[in-house]
Amino acid sequence: MSRVEENKQQKKNSLMETAFQLFTSKGIANTTISDIVEMAGVAKGTFYLYFKDKYDLNEKLIIHRSEQLMRHALEHSGYEKLETNTDKLLVIMDDILFQLKENPLLLRFLNKRISWELFYKVMEKNEEGYAAVFKNIPWQDDAGRKNLEIELFTIIEMVSAVSYSVILTSDPVSLEEFLPYLHRSIRAIVASFHK
Amino acid sequence: MSRVEENKQQKKNSLMETAFQLFTSKGIANTTISDIVEMAGVAKGTFYLYFKDKYDLNEKLIIHRSEQLMRHALEHSGYEKLETNTDKLLVIMDDILFQLKENPLLLRFLNKRISWELFYKVMEKNEEGYAAVFKNIPWQDDAGRKNLEIELFTIIEMVSAVSYSVILTSDPVSLEEFLPYLHRSIRAIVASFHK
Amino acid sequence: MSRVEENKQQKKNSLMETAFQLFTSKGIANTTISDIVEMAGVAKGTFYLYFKDKYDLNEKLIIHRSEQLMRHALEHSGYEKLETNTDKLLVIMDDILFQLKENPLLLRFLNKRISWELFYKVMEKNEEGYAAVFKNIPWQDDAGRKNLEIELFTIIEMVSAVSYSVILTSDPVSLEEFLPYLHRSIRAIVASFHK
Amino acid sequence: MSRVEENKQQKKNSLMETAFQLFTSKGIANTTISDIVEMAGVAKGTFYLYFKDKYDLNEKLIIHRSEQLMRHALEHSGYEKLETNTDKLLVIMDDILFQLKENPLLLRFLNKRISWELFYKVMEKNEEGYAAVFKNIPWQDDAGRKNLEIELFTIIEMVSAVSYSVILTSDPVSLEEFLPYLHRSIRAIVASFHK
DNA sequence: AATGAATGAGCTTTCATTCAT
DNA sequence: GATGAATGAAAGCTCATTCAT
Numbered sequence: 001m002s003r004v005e006e007n008k009q010q011k012k013n014s015l016m017e018t019a020f021q022l023f024t025s026k027g028i029a030n031t032t033i034s035d036i037v038e039m040a041g042v043a044k045g046t047f048y049l050y051f052k053d054k055y056d057l058n059e060k061l062i063i064h065r066s067e068q069l070m071r072h073a074l075e076h077s078g079y080e081k082l083e084t085n086t087d088k089l090l091v092i093m094d095d096i097l098f099q100l101k102e103n104p105l106l107l108r109f110l111n112k113r114i115s116w117e118l119f120y121k122v123m124e125k126n127e128e129g130y131a132a133v134f135k136n137i138p139w140q141d142d143a144g145r146k147n148l149e150i151e152l153f154t155i156i157e158m159v160s161a162v163s164y165s166v167i168l169t170s171d172p173v174s175l176e177e178f179l180p181y182l183h184r185s186i187r188a189i190v191a192s193f194h195k
Numbered sequence: 196m197s198r199v200e201e202n203k204q205q206k207k208n209s210l211m212e213t214a215f216q217l218f219t220s221k222g223i224a225n226t227t228i229s230d231i232v233e234m235a236g237v238a239k240g241t242f243y244l245y246f247k248d249k250y251d252l253n254e255k256l257i258i259h260r261s262e263q264l265m266r267h268a269l270e271h272s273g274y275e276k277l278e279t280n281t282d283k284l285l286v287i288m289d290d291i292l293f294q295l296k297e298n299p300l301l302l303r304f305l306n307k308r309i310s311w312e313l314f315y316k317v318m319e320k321n322e323e324g325y326a327a328v329f330k331n332i333p334w335q336d337d338a339g340r341k342n343l344e345i346e347l348f349t350i351i352e353m354v355s356a357v358s359y360s361v362i363l364t365s366d367p368v369s370l371e372e373f374l375p376y377l378h379r380s381i382r383a384i385v386a387s388f389h390k
Numbered sequence: 391m392s393r394v395e396e397n398k399q400q401k402k403n404s405l406m407e408t409a410f411q412l413f414t415s416k417g418i419a420n421t422t423i424s425d426i427v428e429m430a431g432v433a434k435g436t437f438y439l440y441f442k443d444k445y446d447l448n449e450k451l452i453i454h455r456s457e458q459l460m461r462h463a464l465e466h467s468g469y470e471k472l473e474t475n476t477d478k479l480l481v482i483m484d485d486i487l488f489q490l491k492e493n494p495l496l497l498r499f500l501n502k503r504i505s506w507e508l509f510y511k512v513m514e515k516n517e518e519g520y521a522a523v524f525k526n527i528p529w530q531d532d533a534g535r536k537n538l539e540i541e542l543f544t545i546i547e548m549v550s551a552v553s554y555s556v557i558l559t560s561d562p563v564s565l566e567e568f569l570p571y572l573h574r575s576i577r578a579i580v581a582s583f584h585k
Numbered sequence: 586m587s588r589v590e591e592n593k594q595q596k597k598n599s600l601m602e603t604a605f606q607l608f609t610s611k612g613i614a615n616t617t618i619s620d621i622v623e624m625a626g627v628a629k630g631t632f633y634l635y636f637k638d639k640y641d642l643n644e645k646l647i648i649h650r651s652e653q654l655m656r657h658a659l660e661h662s663g664y665e666k667l668e669t670n671t672d673k674l675l676v677i678m679d680d681i682l683f684q685l686k687e688n689p690l691l692l693r694f695l696n697k698r699i700s701w702e703l704f705y706k707v708m709e710k711n712e713e714g715y716a717a718v719f720k721n722i723p724w725q726d727d728a729g730r731k732n733l734e735i736e737l738f739t740i741i742e743m744v745s746a747v748s749y750s751v752i753l754t755s756d757p758v759s760l761e762e763f764l765p766y767l768h769r770s771i772r773a774i775v776a777s778f779h780k
Numbered sequence: 781a782a783t784g785a786a787t788g789a790g791c792t793t794t795c796a797t798t799c800a801t
Numbered sequence: 802g803a804t805g806a807a808t809g810a811a812a813g814c815t816c817a818t819t820c821a822t
Contacts, residue, residue, distance in 0.1 A: 434789095
């Protein structure tokens with residue numbers, strides 16, 4: 001990568017990083033492009049070199065951060081060593097939940113956007129990479145594809161919704177307290193799909 | 196109610212009704228107060244007689260619509276005639292889901308705000324009214340209050356998250372197809388909390 | 391007209407008057423809306439209460455000033471007392487040319503927009519008023535309508551084009567020097583259409 | 586011309602050609618330098634190697650295209666074979682009018698800039714070339730120079746103004762229909778100057 | 781209570797111009 | 802000579818809010 005190319009990437013990264021901080025602290029509606037460029041230390045025009053508007057930047061940010069989240073979980077959860085698919089799923093989820101606990105800003109940012117829809121988008125975008133891994137997960141063969149989809153959909157949406165409240169506000173309980181209940185609930189759902 | 200009182204109420208209602216339509220169709224960020232008053236047929240200054248700003252109006256709208264939703268469910272689901280608490284819960288949920296299916300705008304509007312938090316707010320605000328009804332629901336005595344809270348929390352968040360996608364986009368399946376799975380999942384969760 | 395109504399009209403007039411001065415002195419492209427409102431002594435938002443943008447204001451200005459020009463000619467040229475249609479036409483034209491000579495800014499502003507097209511627009515817009523007068527001018531009956539149209543078109547476009555250069559730059563001669571030639575040319579054209 | 590020279594000329598031509606298209610289709614005010622360089626396939630900085638700004642380019646374009654127009658008329662109208670000066674003038678004008686009819690974009694571009702002033706500029710700029718031809722046209726000796734100037738001025742301005750409307754909008758008639766009237770009008774003007 | 785003209789801070793966006801490569 | 806990333810002044814425009822009527 002040439003000097004110029006490096007510089008470009010650096011500016012783009014700076015804008016994304018800054019925007020992330022501002023979006024999470026003040027909300028996207030209350031964040032102006034002036035805020036972003038000022039804090040990022042670039043000129044206003046530079047923003048428009050890389051993004052259409054702040055909503056464009058926001059979308060790119062969501063995709064980017066979701067991918068990071070998922071990649072980390074796949075690389076660090078150790079799911080490959082486990083036997084059952086349910087166990088694999090649980091450790092992947094736990095890894096993500098703890099990443100979010102460590103980074104509540106990210107949780108607030110991704111809030112209610114970690115969804116079935118996004119999950120699919122991320123997977124499709126990375127066929128060569130970890131998406132491949134996902135396809136190897138054997139519980140794709142246990143039942144009909146549709147059934148599996150519904151099962152995953154139910155679980156993902158539930159975990160996503162539940163984690164927001166629990167991690168950010170500890171309401172009604174803290175993440176640590178909640179985890180055993182969550183695991184039990186998930187296992188129960190899985191069982192209900194496979195009896 | 197005097198003529199003057201009636202007129203006031205009428206203007207306020209008109210503003211709320213109009214705002215609801217605009218918020219759901221264009222989003223709150225893209226709806227201006229000018230839009231609202233113009234469509235409602237009142238003067239700009241009048242808006243400020245009743246609401247602090249559009250976010251104030253929005254909050255009042257959420258509460259109001261949620262209450263209606265819940266009241267209808269309590270009055271029409273026939274939950275009193277059922278035996279077990281789980282059955283009661285399921286028919287109440289179904290009633291709400293079908294109300295939302297009939298009124299997708301309302302679903303889009305309340306989306307991701309039908310939450311544990313709101314559920315509590317609504318209940319607290321109406322102690323005299325139907326909230327009282329809720330307190331009579333016997334499964335409040337079955338287990339410790341905390342356990343019950345966690346259980347309800349888990350279920351409510353799951354149903355809320357799941358219904359949005361299913362009702363509005365029929366993804367991954369339609370509401371009718373999904374309901375049996377949802378019932379089974381809920382029963383599974385309930386069971387996992389009471390074994 | 392109520393106090394409020396008067397005030398509105400006053401602001402609108404002030405904006406139009408100011409814009410006229412700026413458009414003629416700096417050109418419309420180099421005039422900003424900030425310039426206009428600042429000089430007119432109103433707030434920026436007020437501009438948008440009355441005009442879509444500066445081009446909208448410009449068009450309204452053209453129509454307005456053209457009407458004034460024509461009205462004055464019809465009221466002061468004394469054309470009614472003359473016998474032939476050609477004589478009537480000539481005194482009306484002369485009146486307009488001398489108005490423009492007195493007000494070169496106006497000429498520069500209307501430049502090359504005093505056209506056949508505009509002439510028609512103005513006449514159509516004022517059916518009740520002086521347009522009525524025009525319709526009474528007997529030379530509308532002398533020849534077929536089409537012939538008359540072509541004749542008027544030729545003369546108006548010529549006078550319009552020619553006057554700009556003559557009045558503003560006295561190139562190749564001054565207005566006074568040019569008038570006899572112009573009259574002779576117009577009479578020649580008229581004759582060529584009626585022989 | 587060296588390879589380098591050729592390349593330079595080619596870039597300059599490309600910029601002028603592109604600008605012409607953009608100026609006529611969107612207007613000069615709505616055409617940005619970015620538009621021009623992008624469509625011309627050169628870098629932004631390159632523009633400034635050849636032109637001061639877009640208005641500089643515009644002026645060069647006007648001169649250039651006017652010269653082409655006139656050169657063609659002088660070379661193809663066959664005016665040399667005609668007897669009277671009026672006949673020569675008419676065929677030259679007709680040639681130009683038909684060039685413009687074939688190329689309405691050019692007419693729109695040159696609109697209202699084909700004037701007495703420009704006519705002089707073009708003639709002065711090409712003393713050695715076809716301007717010389719013009720000076721040989723005998724009707725320059727028929728009357729006093731001033732009289733001739735006024736005559737030409739009147740005719741050129743009239744034809745210029747009239748042709749725009751007739752060619753581009755066929756209002757009030759088409760060019761073909763209009764030509765006989767125009768010829769008669771011009772002959773009438775000429776006669777009025779020479780009686 | 782109701783109005784709506786007026787405000788002006790502050791937003792988004794554009795684009796001519798520069799200059800290191 | 803040619804490039805195009807970066808700039809930032811300055812434009813157009815919006816809209817929540819006020820307040821005299």
